[in-house]
């Protein structure tokens with residue numbers, strides 16, 4: 001039997017007592033919990049003491065571009081100075097920010113840039129002006145095979161954009177003033193969060209104008225608001241105000257129009273205080289089931305990405321490069 005000193009026994013005793021304290025039912029009844037409101041408030045207070053207030057000041061936006069160096073005509077792409085926030089604005093206000101294929105191509109370029117820019121942690125998607133976030137596909141350009149602007153064939157390239165937003169490893173926040181309808185409503189739904197102004201209006205119009213989105217536009221909506229409400233929204237094509245949308249779970253918060261950007265910035269800054277890797281993995285985890293194999297692939301890719309940073313993964317690579325057997329013996333096989 002191994003030698004066990006009195007000190008070892010005392011240390012073990014203290015450890016057992018500490019663990020038991022967490023596991024056993026308490027002999028005396030626990031103190032009554034604080035009313036929920038007060039305990040949340042005091043938790044928030046202590047968070048604030050350590051981290052400080054989240055700033056609600058305006059951002060300084062500067063124009064951004066992507067590596068193609070091409071000008072944008074249908075969108076405005078900006079980054080906030082020193083903040084890690086990118087803002088992408090659909091800029092066709094005279095058409096209620098309806099998108100044409102070129103708009104989508106520009107959006108895809110800007111989102112790609114924001115994804116690859118490691119100084120960017122959160123992306124805001126919005127529409128120019130207060131009347132609309134986006135009114136969907138430009139119906140004047142609709143042809144028998146999609147939407148066509150400068151080309152002789154049609155496209156439904158907004159579907160690529162939807163997938164891009166879902167897979168983008170950074171939170172995308174829809175900042176909605178005015179109408180988010182048709183394909184514009186689907187765009188806000190595929191974003192991670194939606195901050196709505198009190199003048200926001202949400203709805204599908206497809207069946208009214210001879211269209212439908214049977215992809216994310218249906219499945220994600222059903223997830224967000226439930227199958228019955230999703231049927232109501234698609235079959236009746238009614239519009240809903242911001243508060244109804246909030247009640248349905250379509251939006252995270254409704255704020256006065258004049259506070260829309262400041263509130264959105266506050267949410268961005270609060271997210272940016274948190275671990276980017278945790279957020280990245282959580283976004284893919286939250287999408288994984290709904291996105292099927294593609295969702296698992298995204299989540300799995302994140303696991304590999306994190307694993308590559310470990311000594312265990314490096315051992316495999318170094319052994320290969322040095323033409324020797326890898327020695328994984330020192331790495332724990334955790335329970």
Ligand SMILES: CC(C)(COP(=O)(O)OP(=O)(O)OC[C@H]1O[C@@H](n2cnc3c(N)ncnc32)[C@H](O)[C@@H]1OP(=O)(O)O)[C@@H](O)C(=O)NCCC(=O)NCCSC(=O)c1cc(O)c2ccccc2c1O
Pocket residue numbers: 094095096098131132135136137138139140147156157158159179181182183184205206209211212213214
């Ligand atoms: C959004 C509105 C409710 C706003 O009404 P309001 O009264 O405020 O403004 P006006 O109606 O006067 O509009 C001002 C001006 O903008 C033009 N406009 C607005 N929206 C569009 C649009 N989507 N396309 C083209 N033009 C638009 C409007 O004509 C006016 O111009 P004037 O020259 O006449 O002054 C209201 O505008 C509205 O209901 N808009 C239409 C909404 C709509 O039906 N959108 C299309 C749904 S289908 C879709 O988006 C879609 C796109 C895809 O890429 C898909 C891909 C794959 C599957 C499905 C897809 C899909 O369904």
